[in-house]
Each structure stands twice: as C-alpha cells, then as structure tokens.
Amino acid sequence: MAELIRLDNISKSFGEQEVLDELSLTVYENEFVTLLGPSGCGKTTTLRIIGGFETPDKGRVYFDGQDITDLPPNQRHLNTVFQNYALFPHMNVGENIAFGLKVSGKSDQYIKDKVKYALNLVNLKGFENRQITELSGGQQQRIAMARAIVNEPRVLLLDEPLGALDLKLRQEMQYELVRLKKELGITFIYVTHDQEEALTMSDKVVVMNNGYIQQEGTPEQIYNEPENAFVADFIGDSNIVPGRMIKDKLVEIKGTEFPCIDGSAEGFEPGQPVDVVIRPEDIEIRPYGEGLFNGEIISKIFIGVHYEMLVKSEKGNFEWLLQNYDEHHVGQKIGMYVRPENIQIMKKPEFDDEKAMELDL
Amino acid sequence: MIIANKKWASPFIIWIIIGTIIPILSIVYYGMTSKDGGVTFANLGAIFSHDNLQALELSLLLALVSTIICLLIAFPMAMILKDSKYGKQGFLIFVFILPMWMNFLLRTMAWQVLLERNGVINSILTAVGLPRQAIMNTPGAIILGMVYDFLPFMILPIYNVVSKIDKHLLEAAYDLGANKITVFTKVIIPLSVPGIVSGITMVFIPALTTFVISNMLGGGKINLIGNIIEQEFTVNSNWYLGSGLSLVMMVFIIISMLLLNKFDKTGGASLV
Numbered sequence: 001m002a003e004l005i006r007l008d009n010i011s012k013s014f015g016e017q018e019v020l021d022e023l024s025l026t027v028y029e030n031e032f033v034t035l036l037g038p039s040g041c042g043k044t045t046t047l048r049i050i051g052g053f054e055t056p057d058k059g060r061v062y063f064d065g066q067d068i069t070d071l072p073p074n075q076r077h078l079n080t081v082f083q084n085y086a087l088f089p090h091m092n093v094g095e096n097i098a099f100g101l102k103v104s105g106k107s108d109q110y111i112k113d114k115v116k117y118a119l120n121l122v123n124l125k126g127f128e129n130r131q132i133t134e135l136s137g138g139q140q141q142r143i144a145m146a147r148a149i150v151n152e153p154r155v156l157l158l159d160e161p162l163g164a165l166d167l168k169l170r171q172e173m174q175y176e177l178v179r180l181k182k183e184l185g186i187t188f189i190y191v192t193h194d195q196e197e198a199l200t201m202s203d204k205v206v207v208m209n210n211g212y213i214q215q216e217g218t219p220e221q222i223y224n225e226p227e228n229a230f231v232a233d234f235i236g237d238s239n240i241v242p243g244r245m246i247k248d249k250l251v252e253i254k255g256t257e258f259p260c261i262d263g264s265a266e267g268f269e270p271g272q273p274v275d276v277v278i279r280p281e282d283i284e285i286r287p288y289g290e291g292l293f294n295g296e297i298i299s300k301i302f303i304g305v306h307y308e309m310l311v312k313s314e315k316g317n318f319e320w321l322l323q324n325y326d327e328h329h330v331g332q333k334i335g336m337y338v339r340p341e342n343i344q345i346m347k348k349p350e351f352d353d354e355k356a357m358e359l360d361l
Numbered sequence: 362m363i364i365a366n367k368k369w370a371s372p373f374i375i376w377i378i379i380g381t382i383i384p385i386l387s388i389v390y391y392g393m394t395s396k397d398g399g400v401t402f403a404n405l406g407a408i409f410s411h412d413n414l415q416a417l418e419l420s421l422l423l424a425l426v427s428t429i430i431c432l433l434i435a436f437p438m439a440m441i442l443k444d445s446k447y448g449k450q451g452f453l454i455f456v457f458i459l460p461m462w463m464n465f466l467l468r469t470m471a472w473q474v475l476l477e478r479n480g481v482i483n484s485i486l487t488a489v490g491l492p493r494q495a496i497m498n499t500p501g502a503i504i505l506g507m508v509y510d511f512l513p514f515m516i517l518p519i520y521n522v523v524s525k526i527d528k529h530l531l532e533a534a535y536d537l538g539a540n541k542i543t544v545f546t547k548v549i550i551p552l553s554v555p556g557i558v559s560g561i562t563m564v565f566i567p568a569l570t571t572f573v574i575s576n577m578l579g580g581g582k583i584n585l586i587g588n589i590i591e592q593e594f595t596v597n598s599n600w601y602l603g604s605g606l607s608l609v610m611m612v613f614i615i616i617s618m619l620l621l622n623k624f625d626k627t628g629g630a631s632l633v
Contacts, residue, residue, distance in 0.1 A: 053532055073535040080536045086529035090551040099547075100537035151537065 001028035003065075004187055005050060005155065010059035012045055019045045020211045022059070027155075027189060032181055034190045036198040037208035038234070038357060043191045044083075044159055046208075050189060051080050051157050064154075078155040079148035083163060085140045087132045093119075093143055094128035100151040118146035121180065138169045145180065155187040162197065174200050195235045199223060207231050210353035228346050232277040233356035239283075239320055240356055243276040243345075245269065251276060251345060254316025256293040260343040268345055275346045280308070280323040282342035291335030295320065300330050311336065388611075391604035404605020413589060413606065420585040423500060424568035427507035428515075431564050432557065434508070435515035439556075440549075442516075443524040454520070461513045469577045472506050473497070476578065498580035506574040507564075514563040522556030523549070558621050566614055586610065 005027040012020040020042045027033050035043035048054040049061060052073035061069045068076060079100070087096050094115050101111045119127055122142035127135075135143065141161055148156055158177075162170045178201050181188050192198055198205045199219040207214045207222060207230075215227045226232035229240050243253040247270045248263035258276075262268055288294055295311040298319070302308075309322045311334065320336070328334065349355045395401040407413060442453050460468060475481045476497045483493045496502050526549065534544045572587035579585075586606070593603030 051536060053535075073532070074538045074540055080533070082529050082533055084527070084529060086527065086533035088530060088533070088548060090554075099534070099539075103538045103543055147533075147537070 001030065003027075004029045004031075004063070005189075006062040007046070007049070008060045008062065010046070010049060010056045010061070012042075012049065012054065012056050012058075018211060020049075020056070023211065023213060024059075025206060025213065025216075027187060030185060030187055032178070032188045032190065032201055032203045034192060034198040034202040034205050035208060036192060036195060036205055036234070037214075038193055040210075041208040042211040043193075043208050047080075047157050047159055047189060047191045050155075051078065052076050077153055078157055079151050079153040080157040080159065081141075081144045081148050081161045083159045083161070085144040085161075087140055087143055087147070089132050091132070092128070093124075093130045093132065093135070096132065096143060097147045097150055099147065104151070114150045115146075118150045121149070121183065122146045123176075137164055138173065141165065141173065142176075149180070149184060149186075153186065155189060156184075158188060158190045160192055161190075162192075162194075170197070177201060199235070207234060209234075212351075212353050214354065225344055226277055226346065228349055228354040229275050229277075229356040230349070230354050232275075232344070232346065237280050237321055237323075239278045239280065241276050241278070241318065242348075243274050245272045245274060245345075249340070251343065254293075254313060254318045256313075256315055258292060258338060258343055259340045260345060261340050262343075262345040266345070267347075273348055275348055277344040277346060278320075278338055278342065280321040281306075282338055283311075283320060283322045284337045284339075285322070285324055285326070285328065286335035286337050288333045288335050291337040294333065294335050297328055297330050297332050297334065300328065302327075388604045388607055391600045392608040393605075394601060396599075396601055404602050405609055407602055407605055408609045412584075413586070416584045416586045416589050419500070419583070420569055420587065423503055423507065423585065424565050427504045427511065427568050428561055428565045430504070430508050431512050431515040432560065434512060435519050435560060436553075436557075438516050439520040439523045442520050457513055457516055460509075465510050466573065466577075468510060469506050469574055472502070472509065473577055476502055476505075497578065498582050500579075500583060502578040503575050503583060503585075506578045507568045507571065510574065511564040511568060514567075515560040518559040518563065519553060519556040522553050526552050554624055558624055561621060562618065565617070569614070570610060 003026055005025075007023060007025040010020050010023045011018070023042070023046065025046070035046055037043045045054060049056050052068070052071060052075075056069065059069075060067055063076065063078075088099065091099070097115045097118055098111045101114055106114070115128060119125055122145050124139060124142055124146070127139070127143070132140065132143070141164075144161070161177075162173050165173060174197060177188070177190075190197075190201065199222070202219055204216065205219055205222045206216045209230050215222055215231045217225075222231065223235055226235060226238075232238045232240055241253050243251045243258075245263070245268045246252050246257060248265075249260055251258050251260050251262075251274065253276055268274060284291070293313055293315060295313040297309050298312050299310045300307055306323045306325050307327055309324065309328065311320045311322055312318070313320060313336075322336075392404050393400055393402070395403060408417065438457070442457075473480070477483070478493065478495070478497060480497070482496065487493060496505075530548055530552070531544055534548045539547065570587045572585060572591040575583055575585045575588055590603050590606045590610070593599045593606065597603075
C-alpha cells in the first residue's frame with residue numbers, strides 16, 4: 001500500500017490548552033482509518049488539520065508526498081462529512097450535492113448525472129427536489145455523504161457522522177459505510193468515540209488520549225493486545241489488574257500464579273510489576289476447585305446474548321467481571337480458568353494518558 | 362399555555378383596538394369622505410396631482426437611495442462585527458447602538474448644526490481655505506440624515522442573521538472547493554436574506570414617510586410626501602385629504618412589503 005497522508009510531528013494548542021503533542025501518523029491509500037478516543041483527546045483536531053480547517057503550530061502535513069500544511073481546504077483533494085452534516089438549508093438536496101461540482105465548473109449534464117449517481121449510491125433515488133428540512137437525520141447523513149463523494153475526493157474525512165443517529169440506524173449505517181468505501185475505492189479517515197464503530201468498520205484503529213496516540217493497529221490487535229491500561233479499558237469491558245512477573249511466561253495476580261505467553265522476549269523481566277488485562281469473556285467457569293482460582297458470584301445480570309457476573313475471588317478479594325452464556329446463581333462458588341493466550345501483559349503506565357479512564361458513576 | 366388564555370389576552374386586545382384599529386378606521390373614514398360628508402374617492406385620487414406625484418417620486422427615490430447606502434454600509438459592518446477576530450464584539454455593537462438611545466430629533470438637529478451655511482463643516486472648510494459648500498437644504502443632506510438615523514436599524518437585523526450562520530456551513534463550502542467570493546455569494550448572502558429583508562423594511566418605510574428629516578435638513582424647500590400629508594393635517598387642517606393620501610401610502614407600503622417578502626422564503630423576518 002502506498003502512503004497517502006503523513007502527519008509529521010504535529011503540535012497544536014488552543015490558547016493554554018495543548019490539544020496535540022508531536023503527533024505522527026501515516027495513512028495509506030485505500031485504508032479505512034479510525035481515530036478513536038474520548039472527547040477532548042484531539043481526534044477531531046487531527047481531522048480538521050488534515051482537512052485544512054486548522055493550521056498546526058508545529059509539524060507538517062503531507063498528501064501524496066506534497067507538503068499541504070499551508071494549503072487552504074478548497075485546494076485539497078479531500079472532502080469532509082461534518083458531524084452536524086452542515087447541509088446548506090437554502091438549497092434543496094440536488095443543489096446541495098451539486099455545490100462542489102458547480103464550483104469547479106462542471107457541465108450541467110455532468111452535474112445532473114453525477115447527482116443522480118450519488119443519490120443512487122446512498123439509496124435515496126429521486127430525492128433531488130426535496131428540501132433539507134424534510135429529511136430525517138439518517139437521510140441528511142446520506143445526503144452529506146453524497147455531497148462529499150460526488151467530487152471524487154481521494155480521501156473522505158468523517159467527523160462522528162453517525163453520532164446523532166439512534167442505535168439501530170447507526171448499526172445499519174456502519175454496513176452502509178463499509179459498502180460505500182468498497183464501491184468507491186478511496187481512503188476513509190473516520191473520527192469517533194464509539195469503540196464498536198471503530199472495531200466493526202476499520203482497517204486500522206488509532207486510539208488517542210490527551211493528544212497522544214496510545215496504540216495503532218488492526219481492530220483485532222487493539223482488542224486482543226492492548227498496549228496499555230487506557231486502551232484496554234477504552235476498548236470494551238475488561239479486568240485490568242496489577243500483577244508481577246514471576247519468571248518467563250508466568251505472572252502472579254492477586255496471589256494466584258497464571259501461565260501466560262509473554263515474558264523476556266517481550267521485555268518483561270522476572271520481578272517486574274505489570275498490568276494484566278483479562279477480557280470478561282475469557283474467564284472460563286469450572287467446577288469449584290478445578291480452575292486456577294476460586295470465587296463466589298456476587299451479582300448477575302442478563303444482557304441479551306450472555307450473562308454478566310461479578311465474582312469475588314477467595315484470594316486477593318478482587319471482583320472479577322465475567323461473561324458467560326450459561327446461567328449461574330448469585331452465591332454459587334465456582335472455579336475459574338484463563339487460557340495463557342488470553343492473558344495480556346502490559347507495562348505499567350508511565351504517563352497519565354496511558355492510565356485507564358476514571359469514570360464518575 | 363397561559364398566554365393563550367383569553368382573560369390574559371384582553372388588555373392587549375383592548376390596546377390593539379385603541380392603538381391600531383380605531384385610528385386606522387378613522388383614517389379610512391376621513392379618507393373616503395368629503396368635507397360636506399358624502400362618500401368620495403377624490404382624496405385618494407389627489408395623489409395623482411402634479412405636486413403630489415412629484416413629492417411621491419422624490420420620496421421613493423430618496424428612500425431607495427438611502428436604503429441602498431445603508432445596506433452597502435451595514436453588510437460589511439455586520440460581517441466585521443461577527444468576526445471573532447475583533448474580540449471586543451460586544452463593545453463594537455454597543456458603539457453602533459449607542460446613537461439609537463438618543464432621540465432622533467436631537468441627532469437630526471446635530472446634523473443641522475454641522476451642515477448649516479455657517480455650521481461646523483463650513484467653518485472648518487473656510488478655516489483651511491476651501492470654499493463654503495451648500496450642503497444644507499439639498500436632497501443630499503436629507504439622504505445623509507436618513508442614512509445616519511436609520512443605519513443601526515439595518516445593521517442590527519443583518520448582524521443578527523450573519524452571526525447565527527453555522528460556521529460549519531462556511532467550512533463545508535470551502536471544503537467543497539469554494540473560494541471566499543463564492544462562499545460569500547452562494548452561502549452567506551442567501552442565508553442573510555431574512556435579515557436583509559427586515560433591515561430594508563425598517564429603513565425604507567420610515568425613510569419613505571419621514572417629514573421631520575426633510576423639514577430639518579431640507580429647510581422646507583424640499584417637499585416629500587410625508588411633508589405634504591403633515592401639512593394637510595397641521596397647516597391646512599384638511600384631515601380628509603391628509604387621510605386620503607395616508608391611505609394611498611399605506612397601500613404602497615403594504616405592496617412593497619409583499620414584494621420584499623417574496624425574497625424571504627423562510628418568512629422568519631417578515632413584518633406583514
């Protein structure tokens with residue numbers, strides 16, 4: 001894959017507040033890249049710098065090898081789908097979609113065909129003469145997509161485009177976006193705070209916090225091998241527990257020794273304090289005494305496909321989050337087992353932004 | 362809703378009856394009757410007399426010119442006020458509204474002092490060795506007075522709509538390849554139409570019917586339709602003719618409002 005966009009050591013502050021600190025990122029041609037993080041992590045600012053709406057204080061932006069840092073948005077070969085869609089209220093659907101084509105002086109026939117093609121693509125055939133105010137949120141979202149893609153950009157920037165839609169519609173639109181991307185064969189850079197959206201659609205997920213990239217990788221890598229507590233915590237439910245390496249491929253957590261697959265080869269030396277991530281679905285329930293450690297179920301809820309339980313361990317008195325398809329009862333004593341490959345060892349956070357988020361519940 | 366309750370609405374209904382409906386009905390009555398009490402259309406037809414038509418034409422012309430000048434000054438002004446680069450927005454707006462708090466007779470009188478033959482401007486001109494200018498009692502002086510008096514009424518509604526334009530819409534337009542001029546003509550201006558329409562309304566109508574500004578800065582030599590109507594009521598005590606001409610003006614204004622509202626699709630700022 002050829003490199004298409006490269007951010008080189010970008011820093012950006014708004015007044016006193018530092019939003020991005022020496023961020024570097026490479027986006028390849030035809031990639032679906034998602035910038036994922038909590039609000040205020042700098043993901044939208046990164047997107048706006050790529051779009052040309054913000055100028056970085058430091059660092060350069062390269063597009064196809066050319067330095068575009070100082071190029072205004074109207075001269076960049078990319079288009080944006082804005083968070084609130086930003087459709088022109090004084091134009092109808094057709095005029096909205098045609099705006100970019102008219103500006104670039106395309107012929108009437110070309111514009112007409114292209115608008116029709118774009119409406120077809122977003123499944124809103126025959127909507128040319130509708131007013132923007134007559135459209136539902138989901139339809140406005142599609143029109144915003146159509147307005148951007150008629151210009152045949154090489155990169156489409158999407159700023160939380162599904163944020164305002166309800167859950168069902170959001171899930172439908174996720175499939176739709178992936179289909180659109182395949183049909184168009186262009187690069188998508190997508191900003192969201194929704195980890196599910198990021199995992200389902202992306203080729204590459206970039207997890208950000210406090211202006212720093214925490215981890216970059218495929219959805220599988222991000223989910224299965226989080227590099228720090230922040231990533232582990234932000235991507236799905238997880239048990240994040242302090243532990244200590246006993247020896248190569250053996251870690252001690254809350255008084256229990258767990259065989260794992262990480263060790264000296266990954267830079268974890270015996271005696272080193274570490275953080276351990278165990279996904280709730282990876283803790284298997286065994287009869288009492290037959291697992292690696294024992295505990296008592298203290299709460300249970302049914303959340304659709306599976307049950308979610310809190311289990312207090314006998315050793316260490318720690319509350320583990322478990323997910324299981326089978327029903328167990330509160331008060332039941334169980335044994336628990338975790339496969340070595342499901343134990344993810346991480347270095348202790350060195351900086352605040354690598355720590356798990358503290359939620360006010 | 363408590364407001365919809367009839368009991369609460371009654372003071373306002375009484376107010377409307379006393380303040381609007383009765384006066385209009387009496388104008389209609391006087392306008393359609395002759396001095397001896399019979400029904401007549403002569404008072405309405407009087408608008409077609411040579412003098413009255415000339416006054417109406419001049420009124421329309423002066424009102425139109427001052428409205429256009431106000432618009433040309435107000436739009437860039439509103440854009441500057443809106444731009445957050447001029448951080449002290451609040452202060453700038455305050456400076457523009459400040460004159461509105463003063464009685465407009467006083468403001469017009471101030472121009473009298475400035476423009477007179479021996480006024481401030483001519484004193485300065487002669488002091489630096491330039492010839493005196495006869496500005497006073499010309500249509501130009503009246504236009505100047507109108508623009509000065511009515512400008513805030515143009516700036517405020519335009520500032521209001523311009524400052525509410527979603528900045529993402531402008532970004533979207535740039536994003537789609539538009540340059541600054543295109544963004545201005547294709548996005549900012551169309552979205553400002555409601556403000557422009559109400560600004561024009563608030564400047565054009567008072568300018569069309571004014572008699573004070575033309576009295577004070579026209580020295581009684583320039584007769585606008587407002588002056589003629591005023592004189593019928595005050596000097597000639599002919600309420601019948603004055604009311605008749607007023608009725609014609611009212612129709613004029615209603616027609617121009619209807620025409621203006623055609624431009625404002627949203628109808629948000631319409632006053633009719």
